[in-house]
Amino acid sequence: MSLQHIEQPSVLGAGIGDNSYGHELVQRGSQAAARFLSRYGALLGFLALWQVSSTRGWVNPAVIPPLDAIVVALWTGVVGGALLDDIAISLQRSGTAFAAAVVVAIPLGLFMGQVRAVERAFDPILQVFRQTSALALYPIFILLLGLGEASKVFVIFWATLFPLLLNTIGGVKEVDPKLIEMARVYGATRLTVFRRVVLPGAVPSIFVGLRLSATTALLLLIASEMIGANKGVGFQVMNAQYNFQIPLMFAAIVLLAGLGLLSNYALVLLQRRLCRWSSATA
Amino acid sequence: MTSTDTTRRGEVSIRDLSKSFAINGRPLAVLKGLNLDIRSGECLVIVGASGSGKTTLLRVLAGLEAADGGRVLIDGAPVQGVGTDRAVIFQEPRLLPWLTVLGNVAFGLEVRGEQRARAEERARDYIGLVGLGEFADAYPKQLSGGMAQRVGIARALTVQPEILLLDEPLGALDAMTKITMQEELARIWSEENVTMIMVTHDLEEAVYLADRVLVLPKEKGAAARLIDIDLPRPRDRSEPRFVRYREELLREFGLH
Structure with a gap:
């Protein structure tokens, strides 16, 4: 005897009613619209308020320019090629730093999470480093590495290292010992346990660490490009402000937000692929 | 799955076994001077009040804990850590959430060096045996508690152990599912020709499944009681003799 009739799987698609096809399409369309509005309505409202405030003169349009001016600035900057160099160098800086952080933090974190003595010995210093603002250390990095690329990449690397390292350690430590x-x-060796269970x-x-680090990388990118840079999206934000090209300044800010969204989205997609079992959330 | 060599396969001999744990720096005896012979292919169920050391005994047999004194021999050889002749079914299913049912059931064999394709082939047989054939590609998240525990049972059976060690395997299930799973375990045990050693705190479960019930004493060093359950299988829970055995066990706990 078995229980198959009683035990049902808890997730299976629900049946769809027997409406006519057209009706169903309309219903689905309106459902999709409602979903879209409930998700993006607030954002659209904010943008509309911005546009109206600026064109009606409720705010000073010289400081808060209308959206169309920003879009034009963005368009001429990107399509005209003026901002392309800046985007390239910014991506190179944050990308190099992020990649270096990944290469250092993940293996180190996996190791530290596994070996309790190491983790215990290094946790206090990690906590101190983590709580020390990377920006506050930037002048020191400049003194050590000069005002060029090295100090910029290093400050981003430094700031991205810790979220990734600490999350990797935490992830390893939180693996259920009962699974191990x-x-x-079943006779698994240490290596097999690591490969098949811990990892x-x-x-x-x-x-979680990767996404935090990616966000941090862009944050630090801007800060580092505001000091001693002559290229980069962060530099353009400062430079446009000095020259009072406010639409261009906003265009650079929008660009940064876009880069942030894009990198986060890419990581979410990757996570969904790797962790289909845990139904990853954005 | 029946073995041609039925002599001394899955036979356990426990001699003067002792085990204590340090509690706040002071040793606390959990098992003391236990002697027991478990026959090849029998179903021995271990009961006892909490703290009587039943789970500890099972973990020593599994090789997850080392004994402080005495010997445990399996088929004549002393137990040294975990071994391929044994498999453990825990109270929780302990499934890897990132593997499907098939992946989880094949896991034990794969860890032991079997090729994936062959491991999965055999895993499919046992997934069928526990009645989950349609759910081979489901993830643990999608399963109910009873189904998940069946996966854990299938994983243990797939490595074809001589001894199956079960630590309160049905303890976390609801009453309905529990009864069905007891019937499943009885069926699997009769089909697989495996020595089954199971810890439970459910006395009816003990009478339903056991050839013999081992009652661990609460006072350390006192003799453990062994009760033969001399009932035909499949067993009928409402039969007077079944009820009498249950009452006898209750008396062992001073509850009747």
Whole structure:
């Protein structure tokens, strides 16, 4: 005897009613519209308010220019090629730093999370480093590495390292010891336990770290480009402000927000691919 | 799945076994001077009040804990850590959430070095045996508690152990599911020709499944009681003799 009739799987698609096809399409369309509005309505409202405030003169349009002026500035900057160099160098700086952080933090975090003595010995210093603002350390990095690329990349690297490292350590430590014991019962070696249980178990937490680090990388990018740079999206924000090209300044800010959204989206997609089992959320 | 060599396969001999744990720096005896022989292919169910050391005994047999004194021999050889002759079913299913049912059931064999394709082939047989054939590609999240525990059982069976160790495997299930799973375990045990050693706190479950019930004493060092359950299978829970065995066990706990 078995229980198949009683035990049902908890998730399975619900049946769709027997409406006519056209009716169903309309219904689906309006449902989609409602979903879209409930999600993006506030954002659209904000943009509309901005546009109206600026064109009606409720705010000073010289400081808060209308959206169309910003779009034009963005368009001429990107399509005209004036901002392309800046985007390229910014991506290079933050990309190099981010990649270096990934290469250092993930293996180090996996190791530290596994070996309790190491983790215990290094946790206090990690906490101190993490709480020390990377921006406050930037002058020191400049003194050590000069005002060129090295100090810029390093300050971004420094700031992105810790969220990733700490999340990787946390992910490894939070792997259920009962699962590890289960694997041991089947005769798994330490390496097999690591490869088949610890690593996959830590992946969701590593992704939290990756997304935090990607955001931090862009944040620090701007700050570092505001000091001693003559190229880069962050530089353009400062430069446009000095020259009072306010639409261009906003165009650069929009560009940065776009880069942030894009990198986050890319990581979410990757996470969904790797962690289909945990139904990753954006 | 039946073995041609039925002599001394999955036979356990426990001699003067002792185990204590340090509680606040002071040793606390959990098992003391336990002697027991478990026959090949029998179903032994271990009961006892909490703190009587039943789970500890199972973990020593599994090789997850080392004994402080005495010997445990399996088929004549001393137990040294975990071994391929044994598999453990825990109270929780302990499934890897990132693997499907098939992946989880094949996991034990794969860890032991079997090729994935062959491991999955055998895993499919046992997924069918526990009645989950249609759910081979489901993830643990999508399963109910009873289904998840069946996956854990299938994973243990797939490595074809000589001894199956079960630590309160049905303890977390609801009453309905529990009864069905007891019937499933009885069926699997009769089909698989495996020595089954199970810890439970459910006395009816003990009478339903066991050839013999081991009652661990609360006072350390006192003799453990062994009760033969001499009932035909499949067992009928409402039969007078079944009820009498249950009452006898209750008396062991001073509850009747």
